[in-house]
Amino acid sequence: MNRPRTLAAIVLTWLPAAVTAATWASWSDRLPGRMATHWSGTGPADGFSSSSGFGAAMLITGVVAGVAGIVAAGRAGQRFWLGLAGAVAGSTAGIWVCTATATLDNPADPRLGWRLLYFVAGLAWGAVVALAAGPSPAGVQPPPETVAPLDLAPTERAAWSTTLRAPALLASMAVAAIVVVVVAAVGQAPIWPVVVVPLAAALVFGRVRVTADRRGLRLTAGLLNLPFKTIPLAEITGVEATEIEPLEWGGWGYRVTPGRAALVLRRGPGLVVHQSNGRRFAVTLDDPRTPGALLSALLARSA
Amino acid sequence: MLFRVDVAAAEPLADQIAAQVRGGILRGDLAPGERLPAARELADVLDVNLHTVLRAYAKLRDEELIELRRGRGAVIRADADAARLRLVELARQFVGEARRQGLADAEMLAIVREAQP
Structure with missing residues (x-):
């Protein structure tokens, strides 16, 4: 394994979470209690969440992606997953930065506009991580x-x-089907068709x-x-x-x-x-x- | 479970297939409840006649080792007894060898009786 490049990739995977943590800390006193978190197109925001809850969710996702990146970096043939971890970490930080800056810029009527580029850049971060890691280490796997x-x-x-x-797969699919049925029965009727997925998986596998x-x-x-x-x-x-x-x-x-x-x-x-x-x-x-x-x-x- | 048959061998193909299943039960490769390949499929992949496989399965059913049910295929019986099957296999070998040596039934029985301690 090429240790410096692997370590660099791990650091790069964690960078977005660090950005989220640092910006959240410096903006927290200026962010309102509830912030805009959803837009449809280029119009005004149509979804709002608690600022602390949304920030925490984005930070936790970034940290989980960072941990996944460490796991993937340590194994042979896992460059795809390392890149995916980088893309998830980057895009969640991108979502955080674009929504938070939109609210900070105009708290009365936050617009996303060009800030969506933060999110796109975050997705592209996966490619940066994968490039930094270099080719998958060869010869680490035991010879077949x-x-x-x-x-x-x-x-x-x-x-x-x-x-x-x-049996484990059958049991987990049964649990999944029951969860879907219960959620559908208590009012989320549109998800009824989803029950087909675990049932089909159980039938096939x-x-x-x-x-x-x-x-x-x-x-x-x-x-x-x-x-x-x-x-x-x-x-x-x-x-x-x-x-x-x-x-x-x-x-x-x-x-x-x-x-x-x-x-x-x-x-x-x-x-x-x-x-x-x-x-x-x-x-x-x-x-x-x-x-x-x-x-x-x-x-x-x-x- | 590996099936292998030799079309050049003297033993009939149906007997070879039945022997493979017996061996599978003896070794524990085929547990009770395990399903054998569908006769049509096994005949296809071994490139033998369907009736050859059906003859082998019927033989195993008569030996009370498998169950044949329409639509469910051939399933190893829950009471397929590997220990008894081992004795049956030994007896089969003994009888085969005795026949080759030209022994009559009474002589074979006498040898079995003598074998008792």
């Missing part, structure tokens, strides 16, 4: 475990399948069938019998059995990040498939070596 191909005789045919169950065979790798929603991820054998360039660190793949669940996708149900062993288009796909499995060895053998046979 190469899977020896299965000793498949020319007259042999083989297929592998398993079923993944995700509650039970997943993973198959590796002459068709390639395939993930099927077990409850619907619907293939939702298929990688044809012809598009597989290599397979590895490795340890899946959820944060490196974007978290738990079905994750899509630049250049790769993954179904991560837990931390631990998993299968990583390299695709001919340069993308990688990972899925957590108790025994990734067997499907890995089979796919290697089938690849060698088709080559």
Whole structure:
């Protein structure tokens, strides 16, 4: 890891929160109790919040983004998340500065106008952080475990399948659905359709069938019998059995990040498939070596 | 669960598939309640006849290892007993070897009785 550049990136990720804290401290005695916090277009403000509450929310978001930046900076292959943390930190400070200066400039009728540029600049701060961090440190990840191909005789045919169950995911989706139903029932009727999201996620990911065979790798929603991820054998360039660190793949669940996708149900062993288009796909499995060895053998046979 | 069959082997393909499932239960790869691949899908990926897979599944149902239900597919029975299955496997090997040596049933039973301590 390039330590000076990584440290610089961390400092830059925290800078927006520092700006928010410093400006809030120096403006607090001049800000009214309630300040304009929402505009529609270029007209007058149409939303107001408590100044201290809004300032605290922006500061806390900046600090959380800063912490996320530290976590991302310490790991290999996390430049995207470091940049995202920088963009979140920068844009929240931008929101704070543009709303607060609009109120300070004309407390009677605050207008946003050109101050929106503070917010745009804050978003762009993510790119500054990513550039400062430089390329993702290479060689930090342990070398992938190469899977020896299965000793498949020319007259042999083989297929592998398993079923993944995700009780934790099912439980959290059930909780999410209940929350949506309760919120909708107590008066927020427009959010009723949102209940579809956790129900669909539970249907698709509650039970997943993973198959590796002459068709390639395939993930099927077990409850619907619907293939939702298929990688044809012809598009597989290599397979590895490795340890899946959820944060490196974007978290738990079905994750899509630049250049790769993954179904991560837990931390631990998993299968990583390299695709001919340069993308990688990972899925957590108790025994990734067997499907890995089979796919290697089938690849060698088709080559 | 890995299925592998050898089209050049003397053993019929249906028997090979059934043996794979038995092995899976013995090793604990296939737990009670686990679903086997749909017969049509397994036939497709192994490039064997659908009736070959159906014959294998029917055999396993007759051995009381799996349940076959319309629409639900083939599921490992809750009472599929890995310990008893191990004995059945050993007995199968014993009978196979005894047949090869040309032993009659009575002679086989005599050997089993003699094996008791």
